[in-house]
Amino acid sequence: MSFVESDRLEKIIQGCLRKKRKSQKQLYELYYRFGFATCRRYARNTEEAEEMVNNGFLKLFLNIDKYDPNLKFESWARRVFINVAIDYYRKYANDFTGDHLDLDNTTVMLPVVKPEILEKLSNGVILKCVAQLPPSYRIAFNLSVVEGYSHPEIAEILQISVGSSKSNLSKARAKLKTILAELYA
Amino acid sequence: MPDEKMENKIFDQIIGDKLRTVQQEGVTPRWTKMKQLLRANGFKLFSTWDYFLFGILGLSLALNVVLIFYKPQPVASHLMAKKIPGNSVRMNTFVKHDTLVIADTVYEHKVIYQKQYAALSAKRVMAMQNTSQRVGGKRMHMPESVKHYSENNKPYANKKTTENLAVTQRAKSGLIYKDRRMYKPGKQPGDSLKFNVPAQQKVGVTALNNKKSGVSYKKRNTGRLRRSDTTAKLPATLLQNKKINKQKKPFVVRFKLGAGLETAFITSKRITGTMVSYGIAPELRLTKRFAVYSGFWIIKPHFNFANGLLDFSSFSDVITDTSAVHEVNVTGTIYRIPLGVRVYFPVGSHFEISGYSAVNYLYFGKQTFSFEIKNPDETHLLVHLKNSYSGFGSVNFGLGASYIWRDKLSFSLLPHIEIPLEKTGAEKIKYEYFITRFIISWHF
Numbered sequence: 001m002s003f004v005e006s007d008r009l010e011k012i013i014q015g016c017l018r019k020k021r022k023s024q025k026q027l028y029e030l031y032y033r034f035g036f037a038t039c040r041r042y043a044r045n046t047e048e049a050e051e052m053v054n055n056g057f058l059k060l061f062l063n064i065d066k067y068d069p070n071l072k073f074e075s076w077a078r079r080v081f082i083n084v085a086i087d088y089y090r091k092y093a094n095d096f097t098g099d100h101l102d103l104d105n106t107t108v109m110l111p112v113v114k115p116e117i118l119e120k121l122s123n124g125v126i127l128k129c130v131a132q133l134p135p136s137y138r139i140a141f142n143l144s145v146v147e148g149y150s151h152p153e154i155a156e157i158l159q160i161s162v163g164s165s166k167s168n169l170s171k172a173r174a175k176l177k178t179i180l181a182e183l184y185a
Numbered sequence: 186m187p188d189e190k191m192e193n194k195i196f197d198q199i200i201g202d203k204l205r206t207v208q209q210e211g212v213t214p215r216w217t218k219m220k221q222l223l224r225a226n227g228f229k230l231f232s233t234w235d236y237f238l239f240g241i242l243g244l245s246l247a248l249n250v251v252l253i254f255y256k257p258q259p260v261a262s263h264l265m266a267k268k269i270p271g272n273s274v275r276m277n278t279f280v281k282h283d284t285l286v287i288a289d290t291v292y293e294h295k296v297i298y299q300k301q302y303a304a305l306s307a308k309r310v311m312a313m314q315n316t317s318q319r320v321g322g323k324r325m326h327m328p329e330s331v332k333h334y335s336e337n338n339k340p341y342a343n344k345k346t347t348e349n350l351a352v353t354q355r356a357k358s359g360l361i362y363k364d365r366r367m368y369k370p371g372k373q374p375g376d377s378l379k380f381n382v383p384a385q386q387k388v389g390v391t392a393l394n395n396k397k398s399g400v401s402y403k404k405r406n407t408g409r410l411r412r413s414d415t416t417a418k419l420p421a422t423l424l425q426n427k428k429i430n431k432q433k434k435p436f437v438v439r440f441k442l443g444a445g446l447e448t449a450f451i452t453s454k455r456i457t458g459t460m461v462s463y464g465i466a467p468e469l470r471l472t473k474r475f476a477v478y479s480g481f482w483i484i485k486p487h488f489n490f491a492n493g494l495l496d497f498s499s500f501s502d503v504i505t506d507t508s509a510v511h512e513v514n515v516t517g518t519i520y521r522i523p524l525g526v527r528v529y530f531p532v533g534s535h536f537e538i539s540g541y542s543a544v545n546y547l548y549f550g551k552q553t554f555s556f557e558i559k560n561p562d563e564t565h566l567l568v569h570l571k572n573s574y575s576g577f578g579s580v581n582f583g584l585g586a587s588y589i590w591r592d593k594l595s596f597s598l599l600p601h602i603e604i605p606l607e608k609t610g611a612e613k614i615k616y617e618y619f620i621t622r623f624i625i626s627w628h629f
Contacts, residue, residue, distance in 0.1 A: 019228060025216055032214035041204055046212075054219050058226055112192070118199045123207045126200055145201040173193060176200070 004030050009073060016064045028057055034074065035081050041142045042085035044131050056084040082147065086157060089135045113180045121180070129179045137172030144169050 004012070012030070015023020032053065039052035060080050067076050130138060136158075143149045143157065144165075154165040 021220075021223075021228075024223065024228075025220075028216060028219055029214045033212055036212045037207055040207070050215070050218075054215075054222050057219055058222055061223065061228070062226070113196065115195050115199060118196065118203075121203070123203045126203045127207050130200075130204065142204070145197045146204045148201075173196065177196070 010069070013064060013067065013069075013073070016061060019061075024061055027060075031057075031074075031077055035077065038078055038081040039085050040127065041130065041146060042082070042089070042139060044135075048088070052081070052085050052088050055088065056081040059084055082143075083157075086139060089139055113177050113184075117184060118180070125183070129176060129183070132179055133172050133175055137168050137175060140165055140168035141172035141176070 009030075012023045012026050016027055035053040035056050036049055039056065040046065040049040043049035043052055056077075060077060063080070067073065130141065133141060139158065140154060143154045144151070149157065151162045151165045151169070154160075154169075155162045158165065160168075
């Protein structure tokens with residue numbers, strides 16, 4: 001996935017390195033949607049996502065000199081946005097008062113959502129359902145399911161244990177299934 | 186369990202694929218918000234180079250605005266209001282753009298006297314020593330100062346003493362003579378001028394610009410000159426004439442004030458002139474050729490060298506103008522003389538005048554004039570003036586111009602008038618020398 005020709009992107013990045021406002025604007029406009037889509041998965045709503053995107057771009061402009069041109073810019077930018085989203089989560093962790101599932105103490109049977117039903121669901125609906133997850137679950141779920149990180153990687157990123165990572169993912173999945181089941185009940 | 190794992194895997198894959206492909210079509214970048222965030226985090230709106238360019242641009246613009254709208258203040262205006270006692274040449278000259286403005290209304294009385302005497306021949310003046318006698322069949326009025334001097338053989342005790350004395354001396358000796366023009370057509374600024382004025386030319390003074398200034402010597406039935414009639418419109422009127430302003434070639438301004446004569450040649454950018462100073466006795470005329478290229482140049486030292494010493498007794502009317510304090514160097518000693526100080530000096534004196542030009546358009550410079558009074562023979566005095574200039578021109582950012590000014594001045598001296606010193610009533614004073622206050626401004 002590339003939003004711009006490599007030559008042009010290189011020029012823009014060079015401009016950003018010289019802290020040229022024009023280049024920064026160009027990069028911002030080119031990668032805003034990309035950044036928003038990334039952050040939206042981690043955010044509860046669009047306002048949070050917007051804040052994360054802007055913080056992400058700020059971090060990106062501040063650290064553009066650390067970008068390795070041999071790597072794909074999108075990958076680097078995605079990582080920046082994810083980190084910003086995680087930082088955001090950490091910063092406002094106390095504000096997140098999502099109802100955590102205590103699966104250990106519950107005997108509720110988890111609903112089964114059939115793949116056929118899942119396929120019929122639109123992307124937007126799924127995104128909204130994911131957004132309803134508590135932050136810790138949402139992040140673990142996104143990192144694992146969407147970004148493809150392994151549990152040890154997630155544990156390192158979130159600075160938690162591997163067990164916690166597995167637990168969070170499992171709980172996130174269970175919660176999501178419940179939400180989806182309620183949606184189609 | 187394997188079923189559950191498999192189910193989870195399928196669930197994750199479907200959800201993951203759907204989340205990855207979520208389109209954010211309705212989202213619009215908000216650059217303004219981002220810009221504020223950047224600014225708040227130390228990102229400058231413009232680069233240092235941009236700020237530098239803006240600075241240069243702003244400075245240039247400001248300077249050009251100043252140059253366009255700035256009109257030089259009449260520097261001499263505050264001086265004009267001061268009446269200088271004695272026989273200083275009372276002239277305020279300043280150039281406002283291309284117009285030379287001379288304001289001299291406060292010295293009207295002097296002009297009147299001058300013109301009155303101008304109408305008199307030497308014989309008549311001599312005859313005037315007897316009060317109110319008929320001269321040439323006409324009854325003449327004798328000014329109080331002349332009357333006083335003739336009766337008491339000493340100057341009239343008022344502020345016009347020196348002037349009156351000077352006039353009286355000339356009147357008594359019949360040595361009022363007609364000034365020769367010192368303007369030589371075709372001369373360029375910087376050229377030296379030579380004047381050949383025969384010594385002791387015994388002719389009546391003709392008031393200059395009589396026709397143009399509207400001065401008329403109307404006679405009443407009594408035959409007396411009416412002072413009101415002789416109230417001359419000063420050359421300022423002439424100079425403000427639009428014709429002169431429109432004149433492209435250098436024009437000559439002649440004006441006569443007191444016993445001095447000043448002639449200035451003015452072009453749009455340069456002023457050259459002839460300055461005449463004079464003394465009590467013997468009358469010393471000094472002409473100076475000058476060219477001023479920038480800034481205000483104010484010279485008004487009145488030197489008083491009595492027996493080689495500076496006489497500060499006549500400081501009564503020191504013009505406070507710190508912009509032009511001059512130094513006089515007499516035999517190696519530097520005297521710092523404020524403007525307006527009167528100095529007498531004997532023949533053989535050598536001195537220098539140096540002063541800093543007033544600042545105008547970032548102009549700085551120091552000028553030094555040195556000249557020596559020589560008396561090679563009995564009839565001629567020579568004044569050699571050497572001018573050295575040290576300074577630097579200004580760099581004008583607005584115009585992007587840089588210039589360095591150097592100039593030379595040359596003085597030449599007109600023949601003096603022989604009057605025995607003992608007749609002057611001021612034995613100790615050999616010469617009185619004046620350098621007229623000369624204010625010149627030059628504009629782009």
